[in-house]
Amino acid sequence: xxxxxxxxxxxxxxxxxxxxxxxxxxxxxxxxxxxxxxxxxxxxxxxxxxxxxxxxxxxxxxxxxxxxxxxxxxxxxxxxxxxxxxxxxxxxxxxxxxxxxxxxxxxxxxxxxxxxxxxxxxxxxxxxxxxxxxxxxxxxxxxxxxxxxxxxxxxxxxxxxxxxxxxxxxxxxxxxxxxxxxxxxxxxxxxxxxxxxxxxxxxxxxxxxxxxxxxxxxxxxxxxxxxxxxxxxxxxxxxxxxxxxxxxxxxxxxxxxxxxxxxxxxxxxxxxxxxxxxxxxxxxxxxxxxxxxxxxxxxxxxxxxxxxxxxxxxxxxxxxxxxxxxxxxxxxxxxxxxxxxxxxxxxxxxxxxxxxxxxxxxxxxxxxxxxxxxxxxxxxxxxxxxxxxxxxxxxxxxxxxxxxxxxxxxxxxxxxxxxxxxxxxxxxxxxxxxxxxxxxxxxxxxxxxxxxxxxxxxxxxxxxxxxxxxxxxxxxxxxxxxxxxxxxxxxxxxxxxxxxxxxxxxxxxxxxxxxxxxxxxxxxxxxxxxxxxxxxxxxxxxxxxxxxxxxxxxxxxxxxxxxxxxxxxxxxxxxxxxxxxxxxxxxxxxxxxxxxxxxxxxxxxxxxxxxxxxxxxxxxxxxxxxxxxxxxxxxxxxxxxxxxxxxxxxxxxxxxxxxxxxxxxxxxxxxxxxxxxxxxxxxxxxxxxxxxxxxxxxxxxxxxxxxxxxxxxxxxxxxxxxxxxxxxxxxxxxxxxxxxxxxxxxxxxxxxxxxxxxxxxxxxxxxxxxxxxxxxxxxxxxxxxxxxxxxxxxxxxxxxxxxxxxxxxxxxxxxxxxxxxxxxxxxxxxxxxxxxxxxxxxxxxxxxxxxxxxxxxxxxxxxxxxxxxxxxxxxxxxxxxxxxxxxxxxxxxxxxxxxxxxxxxxxxxxxxxxxxxxxxxxxxxxxxxxxxxxxxxxxxxxxxxxxxxxxxxxxxxxxxxxxxxxxxxxxxxxxxxxxxxxxxxxxxxxxxx
Numbered sequence: 001x002x003x004x005x006x007x008x009x010x011x012x013x014x015x016x017x018x019x020x021x022x023x024x025x026x027x028x029x030x031x032x033x034x035x036x037x038x039x040x041x042x043x044x045x046x047x048x049x050x051x052x053x054x055x056x057x058x059x060x061x062x063x064x065x066x067x068x069x070x071x072x073x074x075x076x077x078x079x080x081x082x083x084x085x086x087x088x089x090x091x092x093x094x095x096x097x098x099x100x101x102x103x104x105x106x107x108x109x110x111x112x113x114x115x116x117x118x119x120x121x122x123x124x125x126x127x128x129x130x131x132x133x134x135x136x137x138x139x140x141x142x143x144x145x146x147x148x149x150x151x152x153x154x155x156x157x158x159x160x161x162x163x164x165x166x167x168x169x170x171x172x173x174x175x176x177x178x179x180x181x182x183x184x185x186x187x188x189x190x191x192x193x194x195x196x197x198x199x200x201x202x203x204x205x206x207x208x209x210x211x212x213x214x215x216x217x218x219x220x221x222x223x224x225x226x227x228x229x230x231x232x233x234x235x236x237x238x239x240x241x242x243x244x245x246x247x248x249x250x251x252x253x254x255x256x257x258x259x260x261x262x263x264x265x266x267x268x269x270x271x272x273x274x275x276x277x278x279x280x281x282x283x284x285x286x287x288x289x290x291x292x293x294x295x296x297x298x299x300x301x302x303x304x305x306x307x308x309x310x311x312x313x314x315x316x317x318x319x320x321x322x323x324x325x326x327x328x329x330x331x332x333x334x335x336x337x338x339x340x341x342x343x344x345x346x347x348x349x350x351x352x353x354x355x356x357x358x359x360x361x362x363x364x365x366x367x368x369x370x371x372x373x374x375x376x377x378x379x380x381x382x383x384x385x386x387x388x389x390x391x392x393x394x395x396x397x398x399x400x401x402x403x404x405x406x407x408x409x410x411x412x413x414x415x416x417x418x419x420x421x422x423x424x425x426x427x428x429x430x431x432x433x434x435x436x437x438x439x440x441x442x443x444x445x446x447x448x449x450x451x452x453x454x455x456x457x458x459x460x461x462x463x464x465x466x467x468x469x470x471x472x473x474x475x476x477x478x479x480x481x482x483x484x485x486x487x488x489x490x491x492x493x494x495x496x497x498x499x500x501x502x503x504x505x506x507x508x509x510x511x512x513x514x515x516x517x518x519x520x521x522x523x524x525x526x527x528x529x530x531x532x533x534x535x536x537x538x539x540x541x542x543x544x545x546x547x548x549x550x551x552x553x554x555x556x557x558x559x560x561x562x563x564x565x566x567x568x569x570x571x572x573x574x575x576x577x578x579x580x581x582x583x584x585x586x587x588x589x590x591x592x593x594x595x596x597x598x599x600x601x602x603x604x605x606x607x608x609x610x611x612x613x614x615x616x617x618x619x620x621x622x623x624x625x626x627x628x629x630x631x632x633x634x635x636x637x638x639x640x641x642x643x644x645x646x647x648x649x650x651x652x653x654x655x656x657x658x659x660x661x662x663x664x665x666x667x668x669x670x671x672x673x674x675x676x677x678x679x680x681x682x683x684x685x686x687x688x689x690x691x692x693x694x695x696x697x698x699x700x701x702x703x704x705x706x707x708x709x710x711x712x713x714x715x716x717x718x719x720x721x722x723x724x725x726x727x728x729x730x731x732x733x734x735x736x737x738x739x740x741x742x743x744x745x746x747x748x749x750x751x752x753x754x755x756x757x758x759x760x761x762x763x764x765x766x767x768x769x770x771x772x773x774x775x776x777x778x779x780x781x782x783x784x785x786x787x788x789x790x791x792x793x794x795x796x797x798x799x800x801x802x803x804x805x806x807x808x809x810x811x812x813x814x815x816x817x818x819x820x821x822x823x824x825x826x827x828x829x830x831x832x833x834x835x836x837x838x839x840x841x842x843x844x845x846x847x848x849x850x851x852x853x854x855x856x857x858x859x860x861x862x863x864x865x866x867x868x869x870x871x872x873x874x875x876x877x878x879x880x881x882x883x884x885x886x887x888x889x890x891x892x893x894x895x896x897x898x899x900x901x902x903x904x905x906x907x908x909x910x911x912x913x914x915x916x917x918x919x920x921x922x923x924x925x926x927x928x929x930x931x932x933x934x935x936x937x938x939x940x941x942x943x944x945x946x947x948x949x950x951x952x953x954x955x956x957x958x959x960x961x962x963x964x965x966x967x968x969x970x971x972x973x974x975x976x977x978x979x980x981x982x983x984x985x986x987x988x989x990x991x992x993x
Contacts, residue, residue, distance in 0.1 A: 149178050689709065
């Protein structure tokens with residue numbers, strides 16, 4: 001289906017801009033300074049906490065001492081020399097209230113998510129708006145930035161700080177400032193890191209003998225014949241891998257694989273290589289920063305494709321065209337390449353097969369062909385990786401901008417800025433599913449079994465988009481005696497156009513070197529094309545007032561108009577106001593409490609919206625959509641399929657953006673000349689028009705449209721503290737920590753959201769989001785008397801099973817009416833929202849040696865693992881793992897698991913027995929470095945040489961019990977065989993010429 005982007009004709013494409021010049025300025029935290037580390041790359045530590053440090057904010061920068069909003073900053077020292085492929089790795093635990101999670105360890109696909117100050121919508125996590133050097137960019141650009149190119153990251157957290165970005169700032173704003181040139185001698189810097197990674201959470205398998213004995217007990221307990229008879233057990237105990245069991249088949253060999261499947265599939269260690277080269281310099285007229293980076297990462301699998309690499313280049317150029325006018329150019333290019341198998345790896349894919357398929361089935365027959373007699377229950381992962389095809393993907397992103405800045409134009413203090421930014425993105429995917437022949441091994445040799453991918457196929461997917469950003473901005477600074485004013489106004493235009501193309505072919509006449517031209521018949525070819533787009537125009541302004549450095553006021557306003565909403569509902573206004581008081585500058589305060597170098601209470605109010613989530617409102621949801629299909633057969637000829645058109649979407653033509661109102665009360669403080677600094681914030685966010693699908697009769701026949709009617713409240717607090725110190729002449733150190741918490745409550749959805757089901761419930765009115773409900777348990781049924789007393793004593797229930805509690809005393813075990821008023825025996829077990837997130841940082845330097853480490857973690861979280869993974873023998877392809885050997889017996893009454901039972905779902909109902917404690921503390925990074933002294937380098941053509949060893953995620957402390965090493969506490973609820981996270985040790989070098 002072909003769709004043309006809708007752009008209102010009355011939109012004026014006028015350019016506005018600004019340039020945030022941060023050359024030579026050290027960025028700092030707006031409401032705190034603890035995250036500013038002792039630099040381990042410089043010769044000296046910062047000697048003081050300058051309260052006039054500059055903070056990058058929306059459309060400008062401000063002195064930290066004058067900030068009245070909640071903004072956190074992450075300096076370049078936190079990001080440099082880290083063996084991480086993605087900037088988000090380095091952000092974990094670095095700023096209070098900013099929760100960074102990942103669900104996978106796959107090269108190039110770690111599935112990071114950033115949530116700023118808890119939930120903003122009932123519809124899931126709202127991503128932050130990313131701004132790079134003043135230009136709003138896609139998450140694709142943000143994810144591919146080379147961490148070595150970054151000078152500073154600012155995170156606008158409260159509504160007052162983010163309101164200047166309006167409709168797209170509901171999830172907060174992340175502002176990245178890249179490095180720029182500096183006046184002086186040309187400096188060439190080179191850095192190289194080689195990293196060895198090790199998987200963290202791969203479940204240990206039982207031996208074949210243990211698995212067979214466990215299975216026989218489970219079959220016995222279920223009243224069934226054993227799976228492995230005496231002949232089978234004899235073969236296993238004697239190490240025989242191929243044997244004829246006349247009780248089962250007199251022709252086909254039974255298999256008793258004794259090889260370690262993991263050793264055949266997985267690396268013990270895999271590697272990543274990073275190289276970065278940069279050139280920096282300048283004069284009075286021109287300054288420049290140029291860089292190039294390359295990252296290569298191998299994956300867990302030792303067979304088949306499993307790799308990722310990335311190229312980055314960047315050029316930041318600033319030129320003085322006159323005494324008043326400066327031109328700045330930013331050019332960045334990134335290319336990612338992914339080399340993977342065509343088979344899905346996670347969430348029930350080939351990793352699940354490796355973790356839970358029967359050990360008895362081998363990968364190969366004696367002649368080297370693939371064994372396939374077990375069908376989908378066999379150990380097919382090796383085959384999927386090595387022979388069943390490929391998925392090759394490449395992403396290219398060009399992100400460029402040019403700006404003109406005129407200072408003191410017409411009058412002193414008047415600055416005019418203009419910028420044009422453009423992002424061009426290209427993605428290419430090629431996927432081939434190869435037919436792989438498999439065989440059963442018999443006394444007569446190999447006999448063909450069912451092939452994998454019996455119908456081969458090849459598909460190509462191309463995607464491209466262009467996102468443009470043009471801005472005008474005017475700033476005016478003036479003062480009247482002790483009164484200082486700043487007035488800013490601007491206009492912004494953004495537009496986005498995306499095109500996709502898909503083509504596929506099946507039944508290829510060749511099974512290698514695939515091509516779309518190789519389909520055996522035209523009817524096995526298909527193709528499609530899609531186009532979409534949006535546009536948004538905005539007006540924005542800021543007013544700042546300061547009296548004598550003591551009394552601070554700020555207000556912002558923004559008007560956004562978007563093509564994604566229907567006419568009449570496209571425009572909305574967003575306002576903010578904030579105030580602060582530098583009490584430490586009052587003479588009476590300074591006399592009473594002279595040890596305070598900073599004491600600034602502040603208060604703020606701000607409005608934003610959730611337009612940055614593409615999952616909530618599509619580009620054309622206000623229009624009824626039509627869908628084409630070819631699956632209807634009309635007439636007598638059953639082979640003819642007719643093309644038809646049907647209404648595929650019912651319009652939502654009265655939608656508005658979800659509007660989030662934020663209130664914040666904070667305190668910034670510093671003591672003893674800012675050696676000790678900190679901040680505390682409490683906040684509340686209210687979303688009173690969440691998008692909720694309307695409840696309509698089932699005969700409606702379409703997906704229910706959205707309507708603005710839900711109410712979500714989020715409250716929270718943040719605290720950070722840091723200390724800079726010196727011991728003697730040579731030892732300097734910095735200690736800092738932060739902790740934050742948020743909690744939400746669904747106050748209203750649609751009046752019908754009161755249903756309660758076992759397991760995870762996304763939304764229940766009156767509760768927080770993502771609550772987990774289940775049954776209460778009381779150990780195991782230990783004897784016949786206890787068995788008689790259970791109300792659910794069915795044919796499967798026996799001694800050694802989980803003992804559930806009949807909460808309502810009705811003699812049954814169920815969820816009642818599954819409502820808040822009557823949820824039967826179900827009880828509230830917690831929420832999988834992370835609570836009490838924290839980070840702790842220590843960095844130090846003694847002469848030429850530097851040392852640092854960071855801790856990161858979560859204080860409270862409840863989640864459940866997938867029953868497909870922890871319930872052994874739920875199906876033929878779900879085998880037990882080693883921890884299941886700790887099962888109930890009369891001699892082991894307090895075992896971790898109930899008695900073995902084939903298909904024993906009654907023991908694995910959602911309950912407090914299987915809810916996991918997701919709290920953890922992780923040693924996120926530890927680093928030890930040594931720099932050569934200037935005396936040692938005086939005869940060398942270098943100005944700095946530093947060697948270091950660093951490690952990531954090498955220690956994790958959790959309360960997962962028997963699940964440690966199998967589940968990672970960062971993993972999402974109901975995780976199922978995700979690509980394991982990894983720990984790493986790396987060696988690196990930094991050289992400056």
